[in-house]
Structures are given as C-alpha cells and as structure tokens.
Amino acid sequence: MGKFDHLSTELEQLCNEGRYRPLKIWDSGSDTWMELSGNKILQMSSNNYLGMTNHPDLQKAAIEAIEQYGVGSGSVRSITGTLRIHDELENELAKFKGTEAALVFQSGFTTNQGILSSILGPDDVVISDELNHASIIDGIRLTKAHRKIYGHKNLEQLEDCLKASASFRSRVVVTDGVFSMDGDIAPLPEIVQLAEKYDAIVYVDDAHASGVLGRNGKGSTDHFNLHGRVHIQVGTLSKAIGAVGGYMAGSQLLKDYLIHKARSFLFSTSLPPSVAAACLASVRVLKNEPERSERLWSNTLYFRDKLQKLGFDTGESETPIIPIIVGTPEKTNKFSDRLLEEGVFAQGIVFPTVAMDKGRVRLIITANHTMDDLNFALDRLQHVGKQFGLI
Structure with missing residues (x-):
C-alpha cells in the first residue's frame, strides 16, 4: 500500500x-x-472591492519601495525585518482606524492566529459566533482557553454564554464584522452592549468590512460609531486594500505584547517593502477618494x-x-x-x-x-x- x-x-x-x-x-x-x-x-x-490592485498610486509606491529597499525585508520583524515603511504603515493604519496603535502581520489568517493564541490562556474563555471565519476557528484551536459557540448572530445565546462564564479571568467575544459566505453584518452594537454588561472583551474581524463599511471604509466599528468600545479590531490588506497582509488595531499595550508573544509575528519574515508601501498608499487613497x-x-x-x-x-x-x-x-x-x-x-x-x-x-x-x-x-x-x- x-x-x-x-x-x-x-x-x-x-x-x-x-x-x-x-x-x-x-x-x-x-x-x-x-x-x-x-x-x-x-x-x-x-475580493478586490475597490479596484485598488491596479491603482496607479499603489503601483508607483511599490516600484519606488523596491528601488529604495529591494524586494524583501531580509528577516522577521524582531531582528532586522522592521523597515521604516512598516512603521509608517502601522502609524497610518492606527490613525485610519482611530486607535492608539496598529500591528501588521503577513496575512489576515496569521493575524487571527497570532492574536488569539497569544492573549488567551487556560484561565480565559472565548465566545465565538458559529459562522466565524476559519482563521478565527484555527486561532482558537491553538489556545488552551475554554470555548463557547453561540448560534449565528443569536444574542440570547451569546448572553447565556456570558452569564455562564463569570468565573473566568477574561471573556473574549469574537465575531466577524461582515460574514464572508453570506454577506450579512454582525449586530455589533448589541454585542458591545452585552460585552459591557458582563465585562467582556470585544474582538471584531473586519476582513470583509475593511474598505466596505464605515466612513471611507474604516470598518464596522466606525459604521456603528463604536469607537473606544471595540477592544481589538482585525483588518486585512488583501481585499479592499488591494495587496496582501493583515493587521491588528487596538491599544499600544496590546501591540507591545503581541510583538513579544504572537508566534505568527515572531517567526515569519515581514511583508516585502513594496507590499507595505502599496498598502500605505492604498489607505491614503481611501481617505482621498x-x-x-x-x-x-x-x-x-x-x-x-x-x-x-x-x-x-x-x-x-x-x-x-x-x-x-x-x-x-x-x-x-x-x-x-x-x-x-x-x-x-x-x-x-x-x-x-x-x-x-x-x-x-x-x-x-x-x-x-x-x-x-x-x-x-x-x-x-x-x-x-x-x-x-x-x-
């Protein structure tokens, strides 16, 4: 055989x-x-929602970055792979999302894997919508946290999960902002209200909301005017932004923690400078067009x-x-x-x-x-x- x-x-x-x-x-x-x-x-x-893949500003930025930096970064971010262009991109993303900081990963998938596997431990519980993206599911699987699944957008089940989780160190409610297979939008205001009632963390994956919902495509948090009430926002650079990559937008504390703990960040070479430059140009186009x-x-x-x-x-x-x-x-x-x-x-x-x-x-x-x-x-x-x- x-x-x-x-x-x-x-x-x-x-x-x-x-x-x-x-x-x-x-x-x-x-x-x-x-x-x-x-x-x-x-x-x-x-997924090229805004037609950015062929935008002349992005093409120009990518070419200029290759001429300045070469085609690769040479290493992981924690060694020599953090170039000025990566820092500029993260600062621009944080301003765009209205958060203290942002941290860029190699893809949206590795962003969810890196964050969830880092912030959740055996004393925590993660509460996830049943139709969340595979990257969220796999990120949860990498943790030792307790897991609860609530029916798709079922707020009564979500509240039951929160009520039953009072003894855990932290409770993290995870949802897609826009669900990738059905195209429906998470009831984020109600999720935030429940999370605040039960002192839980709100984690939103805006892969399909980035560039689509909110003012100038700022995402579901902006769409529902929930700034300061969503603790972790995940976005992608691979869809409406037009290139490839993913990012976390949140507190400076969380960024500093993930730089030292997120394995998908620590053990993968950083984005090519041409990609980072194209993404930076794309965010600026979103603001201006x-x-x-x-x-x-x-x-x-x-x-x-x-x-x-x-x-x-x-x-x-x-x-x-x-x-x-x-x-x-x-x-x-x-x-x-x-x-x-x-x-x-x-x-x-x-x-x-x-x-x-x-x-x-x-x-x-x-x-x-x-x-x-x-x-x-x-x-x-x-x-x-x-x-x-x-x-």
Whole structure:
C-alpha cells in the first residue's frame, strides 16, 4: 500500500460528492475582466472591492519601495525585518482606524492566529459566533482557553454564554464584522452592549468590512460609531486594500505584547517593502477618494435588487458579498461551470465551507464594475438560472 493511498481515497470521495475543484490559472492580473485560457471572462468573485490592485498610486509606491529597499525585508520583524515603511504603515493604519496603535502581520489568517493564541490562556474563555471565519476557528484551536459557540448572530445565546462564564479571568467575544459566505453584518452594537454588561472583551474581524463599511471604509466599528468600545479590531490588506497582509488595531499595550508573544509575528519574515508601501498608499487613497466606496455601494444595491427581482435566493446578504443559493455541491459546481462557459466567473462554495444543502456561487461586486458589466452578468445569470431551475 502506498504511503498516500488514503489521500487518493479522500480525493476520490470529493470527486464523487461533486466537491472537487481544480485551480483556475489566470493569464492576467486581478481586474473586472480577466483572461482565462485565451478567453475574456467577467470576474465576479474577486475580493478586490475597490479596484485598488491596479491603482496607479499603489503601483508607483511599490516600484519606488523596491528601488529604495529591494524586494524583501531580509528577516522577521524582531531582528532586522522592521523597515521604516512598516512603521509608517502601522502609524497610518492606527490613525485610519482611530486607535492608539496598529500591528501588521503577513496575512489576515496569521493575524487571527497570532492574536488569539497569544492573549488567551487556560484561565480565559472565548465566545465565538458559529459562522466565524476559519482563521478565527484555527486561532482558537491553538489556545488552551475554554470555548463557547453561540448560534449565528443569536444574542440570547451569546448572553447565556456570558452569564455562564463569570468565573473566568477574561471573556473574549469574537465575531466577524461582515460574514464572508453570506454577506450579512454582525449586530455589533448589541454585542458591545452585552460585552459591557458582563465585562467582556470585544474582538471584531473586519476582513470583509475593511474598505466596505464605515466612513471611507474604516470598518464596522466606525459604521456603528463604536469607537473606544471595540477592544481589538482585525483588518486585512488583501481585499479592499488591494495587496496582501493583515493587521491588528487596538491599544499600544496590546501591540507591545503581541510583538513579544504572537508566534505568527515572531517567526515569519515581514511583508516585502513594496507590499507595505502599496498598502500605505492604498489607505491614503481611501481617505482621498470616498467616491470609490460610494460607487461600490451603488453597484451593490443595483445588482442585488435585480437578482432578487429575477427570483434568485440571495440569502441574508447586506453587503457586496451576494450569494446565490443553489443546493447540493454537485449542482452548485455545475452551475458555476455553466456560468463560466457563458463568460462569467462565479466560484462555487460548497461543504464544508457551507452546509451540504446550502451550496452557493458567491458573487462579489466591486467599485470597478461598470453598469454594462453588471447587466452582462445579470443576463447570463438569468439564462443559466432558468436552465437549473433556480428562477
């Protein structure tokens, strides 16, 4: 028996369940229209919410940083990998988020892993929404803290968890700001009120809210005017910001602690200076070009309204993340494949990312989609949706 035969068996099962998806290899950079195997395809699944990946200010900043610093930082942050550009980025992020400090990590995933595994111990309890992102789940798994899960946005269950946790040293309530598979928004004001009532820490992952919610894309804390009442804000530099990375925005004390304790910070080489410079430029663009966010929301409201009028099930979507609920993994992926044949890329999302019978194509609207783009997608979705009995 081969050493990896069990892997072949599991892959075969994925194929039989209609869940196997080979990677798509694109021949052009992230944009609204991209090239795939010689064909121009309308991209409807990118997290490039504000079209920053091709912004001339970001490109210029990245090129200038390469010329000044080279292509890499040379080390982890705690040795020689903290360059002036990293410090400037963190200062700009802290100002943008309205916090004392910010700390940049290599990705949003490593940000959650690093923070949660550092601040939680056996005397603490973490209380998490059941639909929180995988990076939160994995970060919690790395801790020795006690764990409680409350039903999605179920405030009664959250309060029950808080009531039952009075004996712990600290209680940390963790939630996504915008949930990545359904596009709905966390009831953050009510969560904060409960946390204050029971003296708990509030931790919000704004990966899909950064650049999307709040003034100039400042996130869900700003969206709900909860400044000073959310203790830990996590953001990403990989979606609306247009590059890659993640960050914590919070107190200077927490930043100083994480610099010495967060393993994903301590043992990974820092962001390339070109990436840090592009992210810095992106945050400044967010401040100076609010029309990008306005266009994003105008496109979103138009597109979701049209989908719903056609009869598609868009779930609980409130944001530019708009799922079309299809059903089984096999049907979902076939629907996605047919859309691709029609010139629209909409990735199928299936179990275990979502429930087995709740497979969906996840559409993400961006500021760079034109009205012609959106109408083309709507026309193709209507055509294929009728074939699959979805409308």
